[in-house]
């Protein structure tokens with residue numbers, strides 16, 4: 001899987017799965033565009049990538065809920081590298097709420113988890129058509145239904161929308177040589193649960209309980225999800241588009 005001379009944009013590259021996949025792309029000689037809000041973390045990941053392949057990533061500090069920031073990601077990438085080969089729509093937040101909590105949490109989940117991917121993909125598409133590139137959307141098993149015991153209503157809805165987005169755009173862009181796929185992780189060991197408001201103790205308990213209930217008796221590691229993203233965006237996956245890839249230690253079976 002050689003990504004030399006390929007330009008890869010990763011949203012949410014400052015933490016978790018996005019940070020892991022950035023380093024993995026660097027190992028395959030990719031030119032990277034790392035985005036997120038936390039500049040300090042982006043700098044740390046950027047240094048790790050540069051140590052691997054000697055290529056300095058472009059950092060674009062961006063809040064994906066801000067349209068101007070999304071435009072900046074594409075403009076800066078083209079200005080700096082001149083092309084886009086892969087877009088990884090990974091930024092996401094686990095918005096928790098009940099239906100009684102009003103529409104604000106819903107708006108937040110939609111803005112961060114799907115509207116951002118819609119706008120960024122739209123702006124990147126002319127360049128992806130030019131490069132015959134591809135998109136990988138990071139969705140979730142939450143796309144398939146509610147998660148028992150977790151108040152993830154807005155999150156589940158946003159990820160279900162993302163899967164439909166993957167399929168519709170794959171159908172539209174296929175004839176122009178652009179592939180669009182989705183990776184749908186189950187519980188994965190990253191700062192995600194804490195960012196969603198669970199305490200450290202809750203998270204430890206959650207991982208243990210989940211691991212015990214999964215057929216493979218473990219939760220996923222972020223590198224495992226990163227591997228799948230890398231594969232789907234590589235030429236080895238050239239016949240795959242519109243697919244939704246579950247990586248969940250068997251969670252969906254139970």
Ligand code: NDP
Nearest residue numbers: 012014015016017036037038063064091092140188190192
């Ligand atoms: P992390 O919390 O570690 O990473 C989330 C990333 O999203 C961070 O880099 C964060 O960057 C970025 N982000 C969040 N909100 C914004 C925003 N408004 N603007 C820009 N960037 C933003 O979690 P994961 O690595 O686990 O999450 C990555 C993806 O994986 C998400 O889409 C998540 O839904 C999905 N996923 C995770 C699962 C898990 O169990 N961990 C399971 C299923 C799916 P910053 O803070 O710098 O802005």
